[in-house]
Amino acid sequence: MLTRKMRLLFVSFFLTISVFVNAQTKNRPNVILIIADDQGYGDLGVTGNPHIKTPVLDKLAAESIRFNNFNVSPVCAPTRSSLMTGRYSLRTGMRDTYNGGATMAGSEATIAEVLKQADYTTGIFGKWHLGDNYPSRPQDQGFDESVIHLSGGMGQVGDFTTYFKGDRSYFDPVLWHNGQQEAYTGYCSDIFTDEAIDFISSHSEKPFFCYLSFNAPHTPLQVPEKYYEMYKGIDPTSGFDDGRPFPEMSEKDKEDARKVYAMVTNIDDNLKRLFRKLKDLKIEKNTIIIFMTDNGPQQARYVAGMRGKKGSVYRGGTRVPFYFKYPERYKKDMDIETMAAHIDVLPTLAEICKVQVPHDRKIDGKSLVPLLNGSAVDWAERPFFSYWTRRYPEKYNNMSLQKGDYKLVGHTDYDASFEDFELFDLKYDPFEQHNIVSKQGEIAKSLKVELDEQYNELIQSENLVNPQHILIGTPHENPIFLNRNDADGERGIWAQEEIFGKWAVNITKGRYNIKFKFVKPLKEVGQMVLETGPVINQFKNEETGIDVLQMNDVYLPSIKGDLIPIYNTKSKKILPFWVELEKF
Known part of the structure; x- marks a missing residue:
């Protein structure tokens, strides 16, 4: 004691x-x-x-x-x-x-x-x-x-x-x-x-x-x-x-x-x-x-x-x-x-x-x-990479590398040489009005080498090559809503009815109740189809004027892949606005 x-x-x-x-x-x-x-x-x-x-x-x-x-x-x-x-x-x-x-x-x-x-x-x-x-x-x-x-x-x-x-x-x-x-x-x-x-x-x-x-x-x-x-x-x-x-x-x-x-x-x-x-x-x-x-x-x-x-x-x-x-x-x-x-x-x-x-x-x-702290000593100049195009970077299109006072900007083709880029000296041209690539070719060439290195490294990033899948059927989120913002498929998916879309998912096996919400009430009878890898579930809908369809007691095995919902009518293939899945 x-x-x-x-x-x-x-x-x-x-x-x-x-x-x-x-x-x-x-x-x-x-x-x-x-x-x-x-x-x-x-x-x-x-x-x-x-x-x-x-x-x-x-x-x-x-x-x-x-x-x-x-x-x-x-x-x-x-x-x-x-x-x-x-x-x-x-x-x-x-x-x-x-x-x-x-x-x-x-x-x-x-x-x-x-x-x-x-x-x-x-x-x-x-x-x-x-x-x-x-x-x-x-x-x-x-x-x-x-x-x-x-x-x-x-x-x-x-x-x-x-x-x-x-x-x-x-x-x-x-x-x-x-x-x-x-x-x-x-x-x-x-x-x-x-x-x-x-x-x-x-x-x-x-x-x-x-x-x-x-x-x-x-x-x-x-x-x-x-x-x-x-x-x-x-x-x-x-x-x-x-x-x-x-x-x-x-x-x-x-x-x-x-x-x-x-x-x-x-x-x-x-x-x-x-x-x-x-x-x-x-x-x-x-x-x-x-x-x-x-x-x-x-x-x-x-x-x-x-x-x-x-x-x-x-x-x-x-x-x-x-x-x-x-x-x-x-x-x-x-x-x-x-x-x-x-x-x-x-x-x-x-x-x-x-x-x-x-x-x-x-x-x-x-x-x-x-x-x-007021000290730029030992603060080495470093490159800053920037780009923007839809879906994935388009090589040399709307892409730039800034280092120190110089900035290289590309609005050109994938196989362009440094002469096809714009080069700006931001110290004297902060508004990027004067392309000096023809006068400072060696600087542009050097910056393009660094841009290529950065682009080639980033495009091989693990999380880009193997993107995150939405996890379905976990206790962390049940029910789960899949919305249009996260739908892949055709470019520019927004509020369209007739467009192909899918969600990248990782499904926990089990039984689910599934709802499909549509942007507008359905005007035609049709067939609701849900593809989850090799497993396809479907049913015929005979009711019009409604904007929600439901599949109850659907068994889904463990699947990592695409969830693809399609409502087929005689005249259209319609993507739901959102999909709700609840595991029970």
Whole structure:
């Protein structure tokens, strides 16, 4: 038996360890990562837009470390996978925003999973767009709390709980709370901010990671009337007389800009509420705040003179604002001109929060801590690869490599030589107006060699060659909904009736009830056919005017392959809008 003295020594020892651990935990900062969807570099007052009202974000920029050469992917889902993992999107299995290519491999490690090594509580509120089924959902990838919409955007076909609301899809939506449908009241950006504030308030006593991922100002451009009223009379082309290039804007572009500015001002007001809560909780000093956007603007409008927009590898598509604020550690605001990118966020947070990055895979990003500390010494120039085409990269088409001040851009054929590319010196030509490939051939040739090496490596990535299959019949997600965003098959699957589609699945053997929902009520009798590898189940439907068909008590063996549903009539072959499978 322990003596009293020994017991006291043990108690003292464990109290000391407990105090040390608690001190270590408290020393770790909270992290709030804020990202807006399709908000371009020019959609802020601080970046020279005289029309938009963003006082909160402008103030944040003034108090932050500003990365003025920060780059992302040209479109949203690839940006988000790189942001979450520190890896180029192709390594994670992400190759598109839909077409069955917007599912990140479940084996990837996200910021949330990395921070949970230090017992962070994690939450996401808004847009995920990295997979809507197990094992790729937020709750499968390290998030304790999630309130999200599905697919790439509310009102899109993949987000079937809001799609049928049409021009009211951003209001009073049905969202997914920890994997379950739940009805909410209000405007989407307000709801996501409310949920983030509640999460922060509930977990402010220990380190937390809050990923506030607005779906605004992505289309459809819906906004509360009071915000639209602020902009309905403006001319978005006026007030720019500084000589920088400015895109041509149609009347539709101008109206779209008014709505976008209104949506961004709403975000600005919501961030005012969020930042006020940090002060009320007295945690603002020990909280990292990052604000960024995921790509350039979808529509033509002011983009600070840069060339291109969303989808383009020119700077208008890939350069975004990036503000980093951490008052406890960095007391002053500062401008950083060194090239940085979305792949750098995970290693940066890992170093500051004192956690390990995964060592069993290649992390393409680099910690920005040396730059945050004011030193670019030993910061070697490194290449940044960018591309965008549907489905898979098309060699040398809309593809670029930036290294230091030079950027090589390809809009050419697969067998093109370096002379067929564009080369820009961003130091003297930040708007990418002057192709100097004929004058700097050796630089272009060298950059093309590096581009080829990077492309050839990425295109052979394991998660791209062997993509993640949706797991059906597991206790993690039952029932399971297969939506149009994740359907592969013909290019451009959206809301069409007559189109071939399929889902890549891994089915657990068992008995299932299966529902097929259609975009429109069926007008003809026909045959519902479900192909799952060599197993085909079918039945004749004699009823018209209905939009849901059901197969009950269907036995499916273990299958890894394609799930293909087709409704055959005399005149059509119809793809269901979504498929629900419930194992019993």
